[in-house]
Amino acid sequence: KAGVTQTPRYLIKTRGQQVTLSCSPISGHRSVSWYQQTPGQGLQFLFEYFSETQRNKGNFPGRFSGRQFSNSRSEMNVSTLELGDSALYLCASSLKTSGGSNTGELFFGEGSRLTVL
Amino acid sequence: QKEVEQNSGPLSVPEGAIASLNCTYSDRGSQSFFWYRQYSGKSPELIMSIYSNGDKEDGRFTAQLNKASQYVSLLIRDSQPSDSATYLCAVNAGGGNKLTFGTGTQLKVEL
Numbered sequence: 285k286a287g288v289t290q291t292p293r294y295l296i297k298t299r300g301q302q303v304t305l306s307c308s309p310i311s312g313h314r315s316v317s318w319y320q321q322t323p324g325q326g327l328q329f330l331f332e333y334f335s336e337t338q339r340n341k342g343n344f345p346g347r348f349s350g351r352q353f354s355n356s357r358s359e360m361n362v363s364t365l366e367l368g369d370s371a372l373y374l375c376a377s378s379l380k381t382s383g384g385s386n387t388g389e390l391f392f393g394e395g396s397r398l399t400v401l
Numbered sequence: 402q403k404e405v406e407q408n409s410g411p412l413s414v415p416e417g418a419i420a421s422l423n424c425t426y427s428d429r430g431s432q433s434f435f436w437y438r439q440y441s442g443k444s445p446e447l448i449m450s451i452y453s454n455g456d457k458e459d460g461r462f463t464a465q466l467n468k469a470s471q472y473v474s475l476l477i478r479d480s481q482p483s484d485s486a487t488y489l490c491a492v493n494a495g496g497g498n499k500l501t502f503g504t505g506t507q508l509k510v511e512l
Contacts, residue, residue, distance in 0.1 A: 290444060291450050317499070326489075326505065329499050329501070329502075339497050340499040363423060374444055387433060387496065388433045388493040388498055388500050389435070389447055390437075390498060390500070393444060394443070
């Protein structure tokens with residue numbers, strides 16, 4: 285069974301540009317979450333999508349946005365990039381969506397490492 | 402105040418010993434608790450989940466939860482060099498798959 289696939293794996297952008305990251309979840313997983321990981325802040329929740337709807341959102345500015353397609357694939361976009369946006373962006377998929385004892389059991393992709401110059 | 406706190410380490414234990422990793426959380430409404438392992442340069446992987454007070458064992462790993470004390474721990478028995486990694490404690494208080502992570506404890510198992 286294929287894991288979570290994220291593209292691109294590495295990218296370099298300059299301040300002010302925008303970036304789009306893509307995530308394909310494990311087959312059958314309908315929930316996709318995005319996290320930002322930095323050395324100083326650790327893993328921070330960005331947003332979660334299920335059935336093309338955003339279900340949860342973290343404390344990030346509106347420059348960070350996302351969407352989910354009917355095949356459960358997801359994209360996130362960061363506009364007007366800032367130096368502080370340099371981070372590893374991790375996508376995670378889950379079989380469970382809400383309630384029940386398995387919520388929070390995430391399968392992470394390898395991440396997209398963004399460097400903003 | 403951080404919502405999920407862990408000692409950053411490094412925690413060094415000899416091979417074969419028991420490694421004890423601890424985590425405290427601030428939201429009393431938290432319902433689900435997880436331990437993820439992250440090797441250097443890799444993404445996190447789930448190793449344990451626990452939802453009720455007490456102990457939960459899975460192979461060499463035991464997760465312990467005390468909601469009254471807002472405390473979660475992970476014990477690794479017979480530690481191996483391959484257990485050397487950063488261990489992330491995560492808590493779900495809001496439902497869905499929104500997790501709050503601690504900053505992780507680096508574990509080093511020495512030969």
